[in-house]
């Protein structure tokens with residue numbers, strides 16, 4: 001059986017000058033044929049990771065391997081990788097056909113092969129019949145597809161996409177999300193997609209790497225990351241959450257808001273200070289004295305499928321609730337939740353705990 005790992009980063013650190021560490025000891029694996037997303041706020045290092053994979057940059061420390069071979073020193077044009085840039089970088093003076101054919105002409109491919117390959121790539125992105133159109137006569141979404149055709153015509157093993165949808169309006173963007181996902185399935189090549197839009201990441205990916213400050217904060221499937229955020233940053237960045245401080249009494253018993261609650265998490269130090277996440281949709285409204293937390297309703301918005309209700313507890317912490325039930329603004333209500341709705345996160349993860357967690361994650365993957 002061939003190794004499914006196509007790219008491996010092993011303790012990669014990137015510094016652009018002597019002071020700033022842009023990537024800090026980053027390790028991860030990319031598996032063949034899957035759709036990956038790098039998700040994180042501006043400046044967290046997403047494009048830097050793509051540039052390292054593409055070979056436009058060499059890591060300051062650590063190693064990068066491709067199909068099991070170290071590629072730190074392999075130049076960009078010798079890598080089986082193509083990039084779709086945010087601004088598409090198409091040639092405005094060339095028509096659609098010539099834009100897609102450009103790389104093949106540079107490689108001195110025979111004319112008839114060029115024609116066949118370009119037509120096939122255009123067919124893949126649903127641009128049959130657009131060969132002689134000028135780039136300037138194409139819409140944003142069509143240009144985006146030309147850029148993808150130009151990348152896949154080289155038959156890369158990996159396609160890197162750096163925020164390719166950010167210039168599109170919401171409707172087109174949603175359409176292109178489906179198209180890209182579908183294209184990845186049909187082509188069967190590995191996509192590494194960059195976005196700072198969490199909904200986009202959740203909708204499209206097999207696996208997401210959440211980045212902040214040059215570190216992978218968490219990696220996993222969209223459901224892993226949504227349901228089990230590892231820390232406050234991830235919980236806050238992915239979806240809406242209620243985050244409160246607490247203490248882990250022992251495995252499966254946590255204290256917050258002055259009470260102890262059963263939960264499903266273990267593996268913490270006794271009495272470890274933790275943070276608790278409860279998603280707004282996991283809270284159920286009850287009569288004031290029947291819930292686990294008593295709150296006063298501050299405001300309420302109707303969001304189409306649910307009410308978004310903002311409440312405050314006695315300690316002054318805000319609780320956000322998504323409910324199909326309406327609440328009375330100004331009145332008291334109770335909030336009920338299951339043990340499984342409580343997600344316990346480490347508050348201050350030590351360096352060793354971070355390393356241990358990454359190693360456990362790696363071992364888990366390897367055992368798949």
Ligand SMILES: Nc1ncnc2c1ncn2[C@@H]1O[C@H](COP(=O)(O)OP(=O)(O)OP(=O)(O)O)[C@@H](O)[C@H]1O
Nearest residue numbers: 016017022040041042043044045046047048049196
């Ligand atoms: N050539 C460079 N020289 C010095 N610093 C750089 C260089 N390129 C990027 N940086 C810095 O490295 C950090 C990470 O940049 P990067 O482009 O990887 O971020 P990003 O996650 O892609 O952000 P965005 O979402 O804004 O595109 C930023 O602080 C940026 O200013």
Ligand SMILES: [Mg+2]
Nearest residue numbers: 046047048162
């Ligand atoms: Mg970027």
